[in-house]
Amino acid sequence: MGAGIAHAFLLAGSRVAIVERDGAAADAAIERVRESLRRSVERGATERPLDSLDASLSAGTDIAVFAEAGLAVEAVPEDRGLKVDALRRAEAALPAGAVLASNTSSISIDDLAASLERPERFLGLHFFNPVPASALVEVVIGSATDPAVQADAAAWVDALGKRAVVVRDSPGFASSRLGVALALEAIRMLEEGVASAADIDAAMELGYRHPVGPLRTTDLVGLDVRLGIAEELSATLGERFSPPRMLRDLVAEGHLGRKSGRGFYEWNEQ
Template sequence: MEIKNVTVIGAGIMGHGIAQVVAASGIPVVLNDISDEILQKGRAKIEASLERGIQKGKMDEAGKQAALERLTLDSSLENAVGQADLVVESASENLEIKKTIFQQLDQFCKPEAILATNTSQFSITEIASAVSTPERVVGMHWFNPPVTMKLIEIARGLATSDEVLETISGFARGLGKEIVVCKDSQGFISTRVLLALRLECYRLLEEGISTKEDIDKTLRLAFGHPMGQFELADFSGLDTELVACRAMADVFGDRFRPPQNLVQTVKAGRMGRKSGQGWFKY
């Protein structure tokens, strides 16, 4: 199936970037969120990012305008998904929210539309259980920021069909991304590996072994990571990460149990860059 129209649900850290990648690749995209105000903010971020692309010589003004013209904002889910051949759900990392959205997609989407979720760790199979045709549900896990990160992790639910897996893989490659494929397992490849490393960094801090700055510096200078884990976690959002740790701990046990310093930081309202403060202040 050729994907000619895409809808992205959620205009937050990830959703607006995903919509930008799709629009810049020449495909019309509808961006949906719960309010027009959030959608306008998402559009402003896309515009600013396209502008940075011009400054870096990656695109010209005409390319920016064309990408923006391919972008439609719509806070009504029913209207937003009606024409979609592919829906990429990138709403908040909350299983109940995602299942409710997928129940609605089941009603509002064309029967042949592919329904993808950008969840970082929830079970694709469980999300697919909200839909009467689970074979069209697939994990399409992007990385932050979607515009620059090269990889998309494709996770296959228990019922995902070969055809859907093939179409979504081809679509991701067509956007200029590399793909990896894995079975549906909590946290897939990437979140499992990332959280194992990150939680060890938090424990080093909690045990008073070193400072955030020096732990991050170790990752950068000893291992060549572009960012340390404290800095990266602030970039991604600590609230989303805490949800992921708890869900991962439910499946894999104590090794993913969130350390108290993470729990406290989130309780204090410090969600990372998006709230102005996380492990560091912005």
């Protein structure tokens, strides 16, 4: 997700610095971004040559590079402790007028803001996979978010060529709450033997014009990510978001979707 966000801002003309936990992760991140940029250049998605885009990209482990940033987007895994730690360190490195955002898909923006010194400069920017192709960014407004920060965020999203959907801070926001509700019911149907994964997805794709069915979408997002969001929503919104046993079992077995080669579908040859 972080690589996709970097890709989107690079194509929009920004200079992008990626900060990772260690050198190996930084090297892997920059290679992922370079490869996706290469594909964009080959498709004609940008008029800028690859070497020009590459010159605007850096990656490392020193968060001090944020001292020159106007915006920092946190994109660590969906774990409250990890996000709080990353956000605190980023805020300490950023100039006072910069904006700090979280890419969280379910954790309360107000909850995260409570750990920050400048909550008025903080909001949620929830991107969707694959970021370069997705047309949507959810702009999540906390109770302390400065209206000027909201306006800046909407302008940035527009500059990325995407549509900003503004929502107030609430469990699961809009997209995760609706998307996870559909995905969990689809998993329960598969668990009960109502239909195959392919037929459940086809019912939503053909009957409701969803571009991708809920089970294939879950494979693309990552079953572990869906599980984490479901657990968060279950704790805040109640039993209707309780993760099905099948989802827990697949995650425990390491079947996380496309990134592991298997989820509700086999991905090795797709």
